[in-house]
Amino acid sequence: MEQYRHGGEVYDKKIRWDFSVNTNPLGLPEGVKKTLIEQVDTFTLYPDNRCSRLITAIADYEEVNRDTIICGNGASDIIFRLCYALKPKKAMVMAPSFSEYEKALTEAGGQITYCLLTEGEEFNVTELLLNQLDETIDLLFLCNPNNPVGNLISPPLLEKIMEQCLKYNIFLVMDECFIEFTDNMESYSIKKYIIDNDKIFLLKAFTKLYAMAGLRLGYGICSDLQLVNRMSAIGPAWNVSVPAQLAGIEALKEETYRLKTRDIIRAEREYLYNSLKILGIKVFKPTANYIFFKCRENLYEFMMARGILVRQCDNYNQLNKEYYRIAVKNHEENEILIKKITEFLERV
Structure with missing residues (x-):
């Protein structure tokens, strides 16, 4: 039976930072x-x-x-x-x-x-x-x-x-x-x-x-x-x-939470988008709380070995292992992600 893979599959992995699911970085209200x-x-x-x-x-x-x-x-x-x-x-x-x-x-x-x-x-x-x-x-x-x-x-x-x-x-x-x-x-x-x-x-x-x-x-x-x-x-x-x-x-009562969320996502989305572009990565212009980009296919394994889970998109129709999606998280976590991607690009 064909498996429909999604993000968030952390239960059989040693993951510290999960960028594979696009949930609000503020957490539950x-x-x-x-x-x-x-x-x-x-x-x-x-x-x-x-x-x-x-x-x-x-x-x-x-x-x-x-x-x-x-x-x-x-x-x-x-x-x-x-x-x-x-x-x-x-x-x-x-x-x-x-x-x-x-x-x-x-x-x-x-x-x-x-x-x-x-x-x-x-x-x-x-x-x-x-x-x-x-x-x-x-x-x-x-x-x-x-x-x-x-x-x-x-x-x-x-x-x-x-x-x-x-x-x-x-x-x-x-x-x-x-x-x-x-x-x-x-x-x-x-x-x-x-x-x-x-x-x-x-x-x-x-x-x-x-x-x-x-x-x-x-x-x-x-x-x-x-x-x-x-x-x-x-x-x-x-x-x-x-x-x-x-x-x-x-x-549904959490209007302040929603406003704060949009402010954070807007700022961090731009940070990740610009940081990936500076690294020479093909990034597609984002509008929501996730970033879609193209990179070498062994990025997934490199990040996994460092406790970071990203969403490799090869099970999407039209895509292969060179396409990735990452969640927009808080600034500290986003900085860690960019640092590790930089290390990956410097090593290969």
């Missing part, structure tokens, strides 16, 4: 920690299967109708439920992009076609995609900013893509799990179109922004309420745990 400690006795209860309080909190935060929201055990749970609910015959995904789209589509029995993104175009989604969207496509997965590259789809192109999807009755799934790390996120988000277009599904998660990967909490927004209900009926009950629901409700 203090308010979330406090709530989980205070409410630990409630973990004996079954979760609210409807996630009622959590959905109300998300609806207030996103300024959408609560009936348009579905919560899940991380974004991947939502992706699988969506594919099983829609059962698309043929779907399009970008290559490279997040591998869970392909896995979910395959398990739901769908045929996959690819829009190949090229290094010559900096792996950007371009208007060439429009020529590939036709009546044979049932569903389109997009990731904005894309993972692992970290680039954004321009708003004018996004509007053209939506028009093409409407023309050919293509259901558009937009993964915005990293968008809150970007600048001017409102300009790039598809959320404003959801109320008038029930052929759009917006995917988001608490995992990255609030450093809650171990708690597993994601959600989707869609104005097709029948689809939302079908997705809720698919899969096991109680898929969002008591601590995950409590953490999500508390995390």
